[in-house]
Amino acid sequence: MVQHFIKTIIIALVTALAAAVPTAKALAAEVRIPSAYTPEELAKVREWEKIWVGKKIDKTNIDQVAEFLPESYVGIYKNPEKWGAPAEGFYFVIAPYQPCPPTKGMVEATNKYAPLVKTTAEGLIENYTDIAGIPYPEPKTGLEVAWNFEFNNHGDTFKYRKWAPNINPKSREERLADQEYTELYFIHRTELDPKPALLNNPRGVHRGYFMHTYLPPEFLNMRMYTLRFIDLTKEDEMYIWYSQFRRIRRMSTSSKTDSIDGTDLIYDDEYFWEGQITRNNYTYRGKKELLCTRHQDMSKIVREIGQGIVNNLSYERCNTLVVDAINKDPNYLYGKRVWYLDPESYLILWTEIYDKNGRFWKCFLQHTAMLKTKTGDEKHSIVGTTYVDFQRMHSGFCDALKIYQPIVSLDVDPEIYTVRYLQKTY
Numbered sequence: 001m002v003q004h005f006i007k008t009i010i011i012a013l014v015t016a017l018a019a020a021v022p023t024a025k026a027l028a029a030e031v032r033i034p035s036a037y038t039p040e041e042l043a044k045v046r047e048w049e050k051i052w053v054g055k056k057i058d059k060t061n062i063d064q065v066a067e068f069l070p071e072s073y074v075g076i077y078k079n080p081e082k083w084g085a086p087a088e089g090f091y092f093v094i095a096p097y098q099p100c101p102p103t104k105g106m107v108e109a110t111n112k113y114a115p116l117v118k119t120t121a122e123g124l125i126e127n128y129t130d131i132a133g134i135p136y137p138e139p140k141t142g143l144e145v146a147w148n149f150e151f152n153n154h155g156d157t158f159k160y161r162k163w164a165p166n167i168n169p170k171s172r173e174e175r176l177a178d179q180e181y182t183e184l185y186f187i188h189r190t191e192l193d194p195k196p197a198l199l200n201n202p203r204g205v206h207r208g209y210f211m212h213t214y215l216p217p218e219f220l221n222m223r224m225y226t227l228r229f230i231d232l233t234k235e236d237e238m239y240i241w242y243s244q245f246r247r248i249r250r251m252s253t254s255s256k257t258d259s260i261d262g263t264d265l266i267y268d269d270e271y272f273w274e275g276q277i278t279r280n281n282y283t284y285r286g287k288k289e290l291l292c293t294r295h296q297d298m299s300k301i302v303r304e305i306g307q308g309i310v311n312n313l314s315y316e317r318c319n320t321l322v323v324d325a326i327n328k329d330p331n332y333l334y335g336k337r338v339w340y341l342d343p344e345s346y347l348i349l350w351t352e353i354y355d356k357n358g359r360f361w362k363c364f365l366q367h368t369a370m371l372k373t374k375t376g377d378e379k380h381s382i383v384g385t386t387y388v389d390f391q392r393m394h395s396g397f398c399d400a401l402k403i404y405q406p407i408v409s410l411d412v413d414p415e416i417y418t419v420r421y422l423q424k425t426y
Helices: 002-020 024-030 039-052 062-068 071-078 104-116 142-150 253-257 267-272
Strands: 092-094 157-168 173-185 205-215 223-229 237-242 247-251 280-292 313-327 334-341 348-355 360-372 378-389 394-399
Touching (some): 039 313, 062 071, 062 280, 071 360, 071 378, 142 313, 142 334, 157 378, 253 267, 267 348, 267 360, 280 334, 280 348, 313 348
Antiparallel strands (some): 157 173, 157 394, 205 223, 223 237, 237 247, 348 360, 360 378
C-alpha cells in the first residue's frame, strides 16, 4: 500500500516536471528566428521580382535599380571605362530573394541562451563566456547588432583559401595573392562538441586564426596566427613566421592597420571588422534594402585580367541592418565604417568606409552562399569579396571557391595556434 502510494507520487512529480519543461519543439518557437522581411514586406518584394528577376543590369538601366545600391557602385557601372571594364562593360543579374536560415545548432543555442543574456549598463554582456547563439534576436541598438555579428562563429571552425588579385584598373595590372585561413572558436560554439566552449582553455582564448601564404612567390610559406582573448581589454596575440628569413616576429596590435602586402586592405578589414567589438562606438541607423550577392555561385562569374569589378554576379534584395561603427581611438586609420548586415546571419554584406576627414574612401561587398557543413547542416558563409578604393582608384577581388570549397565545422587542432607550429617545415 505504502509502495503503491510512493509510486503514485513519483509518477505525478515526473508528469508535472515534464509539463513544466518545454520540449525542443516548444523551445524553437520561443525565440523569433531572424528574417529579412515580414510576410507583408516579402509580398511586395515578390511583386517587384516579377519584373526584374533574370534581367541583366548594366550602364543602360542601372539607374532603375540605383536605390538598392551604394551610390559609389552606381557610378562604377555608369562609368565602367574608369575601372578596367571589358568591351561589353560591367553587368550583373537580378536573382530572387532566398532566406539564409541559421543552423540547427545556432537555433538551439539561441533558444537556450538568449533569454539568459545579462547586459550591463554599458551594454557589455556579463555572461559573455558562458553563452552562444544569437544573443539579441530582436536587436534594438547598434551595439546589440554588433554583438550578434560577434557571435556568428562561422560554424565553430572555418577553413578557406583565398585567390585574390589586387588590381590597378588604369594600367590593368594585378598582383595575385593566394592565402589559406583556418579559424577555430574556443567559445560561442554551436555546431561541434563540446558546446558552448572548449573544456581545455587555460589562456582564455576566444578565437584562433591561422594564415598560410602561397602567393606572391616571395612570401611562399609565410605563416601567421592571431589569438583573440575572452578578456575584451587584452590585446590580440599575433606571431608571424617569415619563411625567407626563417625568423619569427611578434606583431603589435597597431600593425592591424598596416597595409597588407602593398594592397588597399588592412588586417582589420577581414570579415569587414576584425577587431574587438568594444573598440568601436555603434549607432543603429535602421534598415535599408540593398541588392546583395547572398547566394553567389562563384563558378559563374566572368572576368578578364585587370578588370576591376567582376561580371555576372547574382544580386538579390535584402533588407539590411545599418550600423555606423566609429573607432574609439581618435588616431585610428578610418574615420567611420558603415555596416550593412544580413539580419538572418549577421554577416556584413556591404561596408562603406570614410577617412578621418570624413571623405568617402572605400566600399566593400561580401559574396556569400549557403555551404554544406561537415555536420550535414548548411551555414551562410563568405565565399568571396569585392573591394574598391575610390581615392586611389584601385580595386580587388577574392574568390574563396576557386581552389576548393570552404570547409565548415571541421575538426581543427588548437596546436596550430602556437609558435612551434609556425616553425613547422613544409
